[in-house]
Amino acid sequence: MKLSRKFLCDYIDLDKEITINKLAEDMTNVGNEYESAGPLINATNLVVGQVIKCQKHPDSDHLHVCVVDIKSELLNIVCGAPNVKEKMKVIVAKPPANLPNGKIKKTTIRGVESNGMLCSLEELGLDNKFLSDKDKEGIYEFKTDVEIGTDAIKALGLDDEVIDFELTSNRADLLSILGMAYEIGAIYNKKIKDIDLTYKPDKNIDINDEFKIDIKTNDCSLFLAKKAINLKIKPSPDFIKNRLIASGIRPINNVVDISNYVMLETGQPLHFYDAKRLGNKIIVRNAYNNEKLTTLDKIQRTLNEEDIVIANEKEAIGLAGVMGGYNTEVENDTVDIIIESAIFDNIKVRKTSKKILRSEASNRFEKGIDPKRTYMAIERSAHLLEKYADATIISGMCTYDKTNNVDKEIEIEIDKIKKVLGIDIPKKTSIDILNRLGFIIEDNNQTLKVKVPTRRLDINIKEDLIEEIGRFYGMDNIKAKLPIFDGKIGKFNKIKRDIRNKMISLGLNETLSYSLINDKDIDKYVNNKFEKIKIADPMSEERTTLRYSLIPSLKEIYEYNKNRNYLDISIFEIGKGFYREKNEYKEENKLALLLSGNYINSLNKIKVDFYIVKGIVEQLLDYLGYKNRYSFTTNNIPQQLHPGISASIIVMGTEIGILGKISPLETKDDIFVAEINLDKLFSIRTSKIQFVPINKYPAVVKDLSFIIDKKIEAQKIVDQIKQSGGKNLNKIEIFDVYMNENIGINNKSIALKLTFVDDKKTLTDDEVNINIDKIIKNVVNKFNAKLRDDNQ
């Protein structure tokens, strides 16, 4: 909302000493922020001058050399505007002058001295949309009665200042000059001046005799219509034009301008219909599905029953609260008009305007309108039409009113103010603040009964009143204190933090990527079926679907860094995976890793391989308390992973994740990834740390190596040994695996170190050998293994 100081001063006497910046700051302190504040025209040293002599520039085919009288002196000025001519009264920028687009200094243009510039309105910083066709053509020409040598901005009537407010959405009342006047009046303790609503109606006819309104929808709570006849369409007086320009609205003609002017003053948008084209009845109803309407902008719109339309007996003629229809628009030949002042359902207007156009009018309907202003606005427009469009106002008004426009009464306990704000504000001060805001107070000692005017749609409960008191007392005057601590300790599940720290200690960089990914990646690196979730109206093709696996995001990060020649990558992320199940939306915490390049970087580099990633996964599982409770299988590997270099991670029989190398079908690079469903993992019981006494008897260590078929997984041998090794077999460690021709090309040799220990006595070799023999026998039989003879 742009607030013109001149416009504001029509309704309150604002002290000259209050600068526009001070006003803006004082408004900010009561909760009304602003974007900018300053003069409407940001220029200096502009005076009215008259061109006395105008000759062609000797060295140019479009420049003129002018002598300009600015009363105090005659200036020689080179001018490039096509419309410059002798006797013309013009805007002169006298050096040193500042214009929005630069400084004007004395200069020489193609050999001729130029002591200033003749200006167009555009050069003063006025937006193109405010300019008439004539103004766009060249420099501005004053009317002949303007006195030369005077301040040009003042002569233009543009010596105004503007604050551009960014208002909060609850303050519908501030979308009007009157509302601003009340708010600013409360800050500086000023009374509001009356608004002139007088006119002389033509008592010979009453509108109700010849015009009818028929409200057929609940989406219109108040509808008023009046008729003005015999009006003359012409340009508005300068003060109306300039106030509209200062408020950011383009002047058009006196009639259209008056509807906008009244909207700015009262906050009530009006609509004027050409009475002849409209006919003698207005119907307000919901649109039919697929009903067509050509709006003011000549675009044909297709409507549905969510839209509210204004119609005559034939067809829809306007979209209520959003935009008028093309057929009933006020044109230059219009003589009689029907004035509409109404309130339409804010949600419906919001929906329609979102579809079609957000305008000054729709914005006000969306935020809500005070019914009293609906009445005020129609009378005000009658006053202005009579005064500035020579209209005759027909007496009477068509009225449909379902609103309750009685002032609200709210009772508030004095104690409650202190309880909420935490400060003791004297009762007198509270009452004074509410009075300044124009509220009427009944002091009942411990409580106040407050009558709130209807214009304050935002005030409904006592907390709203407390906020008003706080706003004007100064929220910043509240003295800080700390709440009394109830002694309870907060709860916090820090497991995700522990996982994060573990991953970092293993040398991985934590990433943070987007949950929304490209739909084409959604089921990659996943080995189960799930129902994906898409966004209704995505911002881009890249971000349409909620990720289920985090690996596609990590892969994207890999590509990004690879393109920047960064190839040693070890990253992880903890985030959520999303899916739908039985019409419910689900999200699960996941941890994903991606490693590529060198894991250890030195003279002796160590490249990332399957076993490094497996090691990281094992370390994490051990750390989280799943030691000895997990295993790896080659079942159920996602398609995007290498079938021979990948595994599923099983904890206590439940598959909780995958790890492996990305398939060569996906990438040429050696990239290893893993993903663990943390929620699944956390649902599995962990082992607590419980001290086990340290064994004081010596251990017996035996090495065994077998030659077996190379397809047999080492884990199978380990499991067999575990089964056959007896209770004293404490540890099995694979310390060497190799393949070579000497042992047969389909074979591998696997060497294991077995540790035996008894917690009650020292084991003898003979005791251990009984177990060893059993192990050898079982492994040899079961796997068709050959015991290597170098065993001891």
Place this chain on the structure above:
Amino acid sequence: MDNIKIIKEQLLKDLQTIDTIKKLNDLKIEYLGKKGKITTLNSTIKSIDDDKKKEFGIKLNDLKQTFNTKYKEMYEKLNQELINQKLESERIDITLPATKIKYGSKHPISRVIEEFEDLFLSMGYTIYDGPELESDENCFQKLNIAKGHPARDAQDTFYLENEYENYLLRSQTSAAQVRAMEENKEKGPLKIVCPGKVYRKDEDATHSHQFMQIEGLVIDENVSMADLKGTLELFLKKFLGEKTTVRFRPSYFPFTEPSVEVDISCFKCGGKGCNLCKQTGFIEVLGAGMVHPHVLQMCGYDPNKYQGFAFGTGIDRFTMFKYSINDIRTIYGNDIRFLEQFDRRDDNNEIK
């Protein structure tokens, strides 16, 4: 007798030629071996006259002692030389590059979240984790933002497919307020913070369509705006430095009444005015207020008995302040060269 003297002189001479432990041991055999020179002398004692036996014995012992002492000295000297040689041969170039185990690093957003969590935990708050997929009811309606409410404009929301105004990616962590209040079956005092991801259709240098917020909520019979101010002052001073001052400005949020915007004195210029604070000396960092009685009511609390305060802020901005990051896209860019910079503990909590 003379033999002893001769052997001793010979021994001393021989010792001078010894330069290895092997030669030293050979010498030991030569003198003290089974047929060694000294051993042989030992056996001649029988043929010596009784009156001279004692003297012979003393001299022979003296010779043995001399040998042993000299042997020991010599052995230690030679052994030391050997060790020195070995150590010298093992010498490495300590200036060669170290074995570099990869850097691990914590994302700056995680760092700031953890710092916030620890701060609020120390004040007795519970860390609450709410879902990112939310119902319109929890994210808006129960926060006093009915369907069609103009405040919805400020947050262009990602609705899920076929779920317009029904199910969405939460646009504010305030949704967690609703959950925490509803889950608290006793409907008694509550003290939570909820950090987490939120989503809005917005993308430029200061906005990302996905970002991080933290929401705080305290409910009790007597908590007031003054308590809110004290809490936020403590939190902001701890994070941004003790010199930070906090300013309350009235504002509007549908779910709090009264509502305030919270400004901090600019940590970059100390309030004098600079580019960061747009010459105002203050930076807007937080929205807060007293929980709206309708919200309390909708979440099952008795607004006549309980009142509370709530606050919410963007974690991304604090992260950008703390580490002087200018563009939010850097945070979500995941360039390794960015991530690796966060490879050590934070030196202190003061932003300079």
